[in-house]
Amino acid sequence: MSTDSHRVFGRRPAVRDVLEHPLLGLDPRRTAIAVGYLAVLGGLFAVSYAGTAITIDGAALETLTPRFDTVSTVLIALATATIAIVPFLYAAWNGGPVLSFAMPLVPVAFGTLATGQYVLGLDAAIALTVGGAASTLALFATGVRRTGSLRPWRTADLDGTHLLVVTMLAVVAAVSVGRFVAGSPPRNLEWYAPFAALWLVPVAVVGVYWQAAMRTAIATRTERPDSEP
């Protein structure tokens, strides 16, 4: 009965299908929790933004109560954690290379929407670095969980689509961060420096996976008989 009503409205199965996509996460329930967390972050951002944007008798809402400073304190702490740490925790907990990549970019995107300034600042460069590293960690974590081995790239059922998507994301992040590094004054490079070490993660993971994929491809080709119909 309930299934029928879902079909009639067609909405919830669609949302569920999206949440079940392995590129977002292994367990749809955990994926939903992550999406819910980002929604809460969005809600908090909206409250903070409303404090400065909404005025009553010419006075901003936040001047009426200093509690908005508390909102800003919490939001800065949460946004920073979401940009720098949470994507790694999510990747290890639930895989999902695309959501792991997108997660740190979400608070940055909120800021872009609020200010209307579309620039590749330091926060964005850090988010791309973390996103690139977290998405490769997600690929690795997914593999470990599927195969039960700490060297999941050695197994035969290597997921080509996931590897390709993760590689694309890492390349996009690397080129953008490269442009940021090339065009930034020294102070920005100094602030970016602690995050530069994170590039070891995508380089190592993507490198090892592609090496394994190439080896498999060559092995398959040499085993195949030359004569084709």
Place this chain on the structure above:
Amino acid sequence: MPTRRSLLRTGGLAGIGTLAAIAALPSPPDATPIDRTVEGAEPPDRVTRWSDEPITTEAETSIARYQYRPMSARVDRTDADAFVATAPINVVVLPDPATGTDGEALEHVMSVLEDEGWLRQPEEYTRYAWDRTEGAFVRQQATAAETYYGTSGRLHVRCWSFDGVVSVQAHEDTGARPKHGIASYKRGRKAMAAIYAEAGWDVSPTAIDLDNARRDYDGMATVITEAS
């Protein structure tokens, strides 16, 4: 086993997707290095009357000396004892008087930072400055920072414009751990000098004694004047 054609198609799509994503992402801003040497200019006549002796009270001139925060909720904005100073004003900007009202002049000053890729009204705490004409503390009128959250550090300014004089509190934030702290006032002042000099404004380093030294800042505010 995928065919050669399907492999080429997948590879081609991945390549196009990657290029499209790279093209869609924004470019880094054209930011000015703050360590460049700024050629000092003589302070304009408008401020020479303020440059002889230290300014020691908020009521003395149109320049604010500190930014403040209220000590409790719902304070009386005219009660000087209800606010506590948090950071010193360290830059004074004088836009061309012909620019227009205080609000228009302030926007004109902020446009230089926007051209540097700074974000207006980033995530920040609300601070106040004393407006001697109104006899009350007024909320920050314009703010900007290099990034919205300052994950790893950022330059950040809060500005007030009274009687055509823009008082700026410029500082470098520490990274959010999880709150921001002050890394330097001096580097904030230096950054403003470098950025406005690059934009063609006249810079008179350490021209006015605001008697508001804190941490690495000596209490001498830099005056930046729009070149006429």
